[in-house]
Amino acid sequence: MTDTTTQARWQEDASRDLVRNAGARLAMFTRGEGASVWDDSGRRYLDFLGGIAVTSLGHAHPVFVDAIARQAATLAHVSNYFATPPQLELAALLKEIAGAGEAGRVYFGNSGAEANEAAFKLARLHGAADRNAGTPRPRILALENAFHGRTMGTLALTGKPYMQEPFLPMVPGVEFLDSTVAALEAAMDDRVAALFVEPIKGEAGVVELPEGYLRAAREITRRHGALLIVDEIQTGAGRTGEWFAFQHEGITPDAITVAKGIGGGFPIGALITYGEASDLFYPGTHGSTFGGNALGTAVAVAVLREIERAGLLANAAERGVQLRTAIEALDSPLVRETRGRGLLIGVGLRHPVAGAVVAAAQQHGLIVNAANEDTVRLAPALTIGDVEVDEFIDLFGRALHTVEDSLLLEDPTDHSKESA
Numbered sequence: 001m002t003d004t005t006t007q008a009r010w011q012e013d014a015s016r017d018l019v020r021n022a023g024a025r026l027a028m029f030t031r032g033e034g035a036s037v038w039d040d041s042g043r044r045y046l047d048f049l050g051g052i053a054v055t056s057l058g059h060a061h062p063v064f065v066d067a068i069a070r071q072a073a074t075l076a077h078v079s080n081y082f083a084t085p086p087q088l089e090l091a092a093l094l095k096e097i098a099g100a101g102e103a104g105r106v107y108f109g110n111s112g113a114e115a116n117e118a119a120f121k122l123a124r125l126h127g128a129a130d131r132n133a134g135t136p137r138p139r140i141l142a143l144e145n146a147f148h149g150r151t152m153g154t155l156a157l158t159g160k161p162y163m164q165e166p167f168l169p170m171v172p173g174v175e176f177l178d179s180t181v182a183a184l185e186a187a188m189d190d191r192v193a194a195l196f197v198e199p200i201k202g203e204a205g206v207v208e209l210p211e212g213y214l215r216a217a218r219e220i221t222r223r224h225g226a227l228l229i230v231d232e233i234q235t236g237a238g239r240t241g242e243w244f245a246f247q248h249e250g251i252t253p254d255a256i257t258v259a260k261g262i263g264g265g266f267p268i269g270a271l272i273t274y275g276e277a278s279d280l281f282y283p284g285t286h287g288s289t290f291g292g293n294a295l296g297t298a299v300a301v302a303v304l305r306e307i308e309r310a311g312l313l314a315n316a317a318e319r320g321v322q323l324r325t326a327i328e329a330l331d332s333p334l335v336r337e338t339r340g341r342g343l344l345i346g347v348g349l350r351h352p353v354a355g356a357v358v359a360a361a362q363q364h365g366l367i368v369n370a371a372n373e374d375t376v377r378l379a380p381a382l383t384i385g386d387v388e389v390d391e392f393i394d395l396f397g398r399a400l401h402t403v404e405d406s407l408l409l410e411d412p413t414d415h416s417k418e419s420a
């Protein structure tokens with residue numbers, strides 16, 4: 001356990017020096033390796049959050065470390081006036097794994113929100129192109145409860161009114177729909193520039209779209225000349241068992257956005273466009289100083305090639321099934337269901353106690369997070385094997401028991417303790 005004086009000190013520093021945009025930090029981590037992290041007292045934890053679906057190769061993976069060291073010692077940054085070999089290699093690799101074909105193009109940013117900002121501008125450019133042809137497309141559709149980021153543009157796309165409220169007015173033009181094909185059919189017309197979709201709503205509690213939704217969305221958007229833009233920021237980089245979640249559905253979108261696991265811990269994001277959508281940006285319409293620099297792109301190339309080399313797509317799919325089966329076999333009265341795909345898993349609880357489960361897990365030496373009040377989210381490294389799965393089940397089972405016991409203690413109608 002962390003020494004309480006040390007803990008008090010860093011918590012004091014954090015609460016004095018960091019902007020209060022987030023709650024209190026839950027621990028001070030100083031080191032990581034594979035699926036393990038260590039706090040400042042030297043205590044080890046099993047990390048099943050992976051920095052929220054980011055550390056796809058785990059912590060301090062030699063491939064990641066080596067790529068950073070080599071590229072930093074070679075050339076880190078030259079600005080987008082110039083090309084670098086890793087930037088072009090990553091663009092070609094992303095096009096390949098995303099199935100974007102010859103016509104595809106890639107824009108680089110530094111985060112998920114920046115990738116989605118670029119996608120928002122892509123949608124506006126599409127609307128403007130058709131406006132010039134006399135058929136404006138001022139409308140953008142997005143899904144209720146989906147999350148696309150926290151910048152002003154991406155917040156406008158994020159279907160969570162409580163997040164938007166302090167920052168009103170929003171960037172105009174975005175309308176929210178429930179995730180049914182019927183709602184999409186009803187809302188769609190030839191004035192829609194784009195539909196934004198999060199294929200599994202991670203921040204909403206790892207909620208999948210209804211079966212067939214993406215295929216129907218592809219057909220409906222195409223019929224009306226609107227772009228289908230899929231946010232693969234949490235689901236991409238192999239997490240669901242395919243490179244990108246849309247690939248389970250056999251569709252071709254007009255654009256996807258990626259970030260998080262692509263860089264394995266190095267901040268990088270990208271917009272990948274398909275077909276005619278690749279012709280919408282023109283010089284001067286967008287840019288970022290750091291986006292696509294040699295250092296970030298070299299790391300992402302190394303991470304993606306290692307995911308491929310080590311067969312981590314298949315591992316994500318198999319470990320996902322293994323984990324969900326084992327969680328369900330715990331037979332906890334707290335667990336209602338497991339959701340998700342591959343190694344993006346939501347454990348749905350019967351009570352709004354996800355925060356308590358996460359806190360108990362941390363006490364037992366396990367890092368997970370509460371996607372909402374009744375969902376615990378798991379997004380571990382894609383490299384996990386039997387050892388990590390077994391340890392997770394042991395620790396998670398104990399965390400669930402801790403919370404089950406406390407619920408029993410708190411339940412005034414429960415008399416089981418009296419006879420015990």
Ligand code: PLP
Nearest residue numbers: 111112113147148149231233234
């Ligand atoms: N889109 C999705 C689906 C996400 O899960 C996230 C982050 O959680 C974002 C966008 C925003 O990414 P970032 O936090 O890197 O800006």
